[in-house]
Amino acid sequence: MKVVYRAIWDLPVEELFASGHRACAGCGPAIAMRWITKAAGPNTIVVNATGCMEVTTTQYPETAWMLPYLHVAFENAAAAASGIEAAIRTLSAKGLWRAGKTNVIVIAGDGGTYDIGLQALSGMLERGHHVLYILYDNEAYMNTGIQRSGATPKYAWTTTTPVGKAIRGKVQEKKDIMGIVMAHRVPYAATATIANLLDMTNKIKTALEYTEEGPTFLHILAPCPPGWRYPEELTVEMARLAVETGYFPLYEYDHGKVRLNPPTSQIAADPKRKKPLRDWLKLQGRFAHLTDAEIAELEREVAANLAYLSALAKAFS
């Protein structure tokens, strides 16, 4: 990761994501959108898949975006961005593109990435389009009323994985989307959260720089107060605890090298610095039904995931 912003005072002041959007109070993805637009700058085309951030920001005839913005369906955000990028490249070759280096960014939720848009994403990554794909992950289909997605963690309550005698929330585990993206051998892929904003903005800047070479990918954890069932003032705290408990490790894949970023690198080096997963789970209503045995099982899975990533970082350093 290239460090463009060293401190909080280096961050850009200009707002490109207007107030007055209809996102819920305490919306995590809205914080992510604010900082994606700020870090990307005004010479950017945003392609947005259907999802919370499309529904809440572009209620006709109003828009919160102050950048060229295209709304497309769940399935084809990556495909539409590929087309835009190819058009810019062709027009530039003919000398007809006068806007200079224009960033093309896809913004899609976890439903539009993990489940419905995966095929278009894979195609875009394989064809090597110069596009930054940003996944904001709120771990379910929140905009239609909290249905489970491929990103929902194990044992989480959603309206389609209810808690009862037969099942205890979601049965399956969260899909490793970073693993899928890394398998495409892209120049750059990274994870970030809305709590570590300096880390996130630097990763956006780095990813945009590497789009010269090919597609880049960013996975941003953005907590959702109504879907995760926690008081709305805890949004940033939730993202911070997700990293500090090891649930959501911060790492990057840079030209074949895997690197853990702080604070995940410190947690991996010294497991005593890892906070108990219970601290994060007990604040959320979607995990309110968990027994001690189930929490211990999730804790073991988190430790196994951290060990896997540490081994990966060691093998590909």
Add this chain to the structure above:
Amino acid sequence: MSLPRVHEISIGGIIAEPGSSRRNLTGGWRSLKPVLHDDRCIRCRICWLYCPEGTIKEIKGEFVVKGKKYQYKYEIDYDYCKGCGICAHECPVKAIEMVPEA
């Protein structure tokens, strides 16, 4: 609210005015109101950083608070603040207080 006539709508339903959602004042959603106590504020910029609405305004100038000189001052735009309380929760010196909306 008057709706536009069909020939007034742009082809493809494009929106030509960027940031037009500012017409929609979301301040009415609020039940708790954040009050910033300027005398306790240490100008760390964290509330500005984490606001999902971008309602914390950074005002440049010369401000003297309790004998200390500052180049910034923070103000909350109550037209759009939805009262989520992230700023009050994240503030390291508890300079923002959530009070019930009168």
